[in-house]
Amino acid sequence: MITKERMSFISGYVDSLFPNAKCELFYNQDYELAIAVMLSAQTTDKAVNAVTEGLFKEYDSLEKLANADIKDIERHIKKLGLYKNKAKNIQGIAKTLLNDFDGKLPSDKDALQTLPGIGNKSAGVIRIEIFKIPDLPVDTHIIRITNRLGIASKKDEPIDIERKLKKLIPESSWIKTHHQLIHFGRYFCTAKSPKCDGCALREICKFKNISS
Numbered sequence: 001m002i003t004k005e006r007m008s009f010i011s012g013y014v015d016s017l018f019p020n021a022k023c024e025l026f027y028n029q030d031y032e033l034a035i036a037v038m039l040s041a042q043t044t045d046k047a048v049n050a051v052t053e054g055l056f057k058e059y060d061s062l063e064k065l066a067n068a069d070i071k072d073i074e075r076h077i078k079k080l081g082l083y084k085n086k087a088k089n090i091q092g093i094a095k096t097l098l099n100d101f102d103g104k105l106p107s108d109k110d111a112l113q114t115l116p117g118i119g120n121k122s123a124g125v126i127r128i129e130i131f132k133i134p135d136l137p138v139d140t141h142i143i144r145i146t147n148r149l150g151i152a153s154k155k156d157e158p159i160d161i162e163r164k165l166k167k168l169i170p171e172s173s174w175i176k177t178h179h180q181l182i183h184f185g186r187y188f189c190t191a192k193s194p195k196c197d198g199c200a201l202r203e204i205c206k207f208k209n210i211s212s
């Protein structure tokens with residue numbers, strides 16, 4: 001476990017690189033964000049945005065999604081992996097919101113996790129984005145970065161990393177740092193070609209020598 005001072009240095013650095021980092025998923029209505037977050041499992045936000053634009057245009061209400069022909073939903077999202085399962089989840093989310101939540105996205109974390117395909121991480125992302133509730137959900141980028149920087153270890157599950165980060169970072173900065181760490185992983189400390197040569201975290205990074 002690193003110190004709060006070191007975490008503050010890391011947070012300050014990603015803040016300087018990505019001061020305006022924010023969610024990159026496309027949506028118009030609250031429930032569309034929940035669907036987009038569910039679809040983003042094991043794929044990129046860019047790939048999700050490429051399919052949701054057409055899907056949300058054709059099915060512009062929960063009722064339409066709930067009553068859609070599942071094959072047509074599959075057709076819209078076919079470019080994504082696991083599309084058959086994800087199509088079922090889209091319809092499941094629409095039906096659950098209509099049947100159990102009066103058609104409104106709940107803000108409670110446990111309630112959100114009753115939606116098909118929505119787990120702890122996705123619920124955290126939805127709470128941050130729609131309800132501005134402080135949280136620090138951990139995705140694949142944050143797992144990689146926290147391992148490289150010695151914040152987490154290989155045996156840590158995402159929930160363990162989330163707990164560690166929450167202890168190291170003031171609650172008032174959880175949302176901002178969540179977005180900035182994801183941007184750092186997506187555009188700078190990438191899985192295959194991290195920009196180690198120009199990285200101010202080289203001195204404290206366990207991974208730097210591999211790429212340089």
Ligand code: SF4
Pocket residue numbers: 148149188189190194195196197199200201202205206207208
């Ligand atoms: S030194 Fe390289 S691997 Fe380490 S945090 Fe910086 S970019 Fe990532």
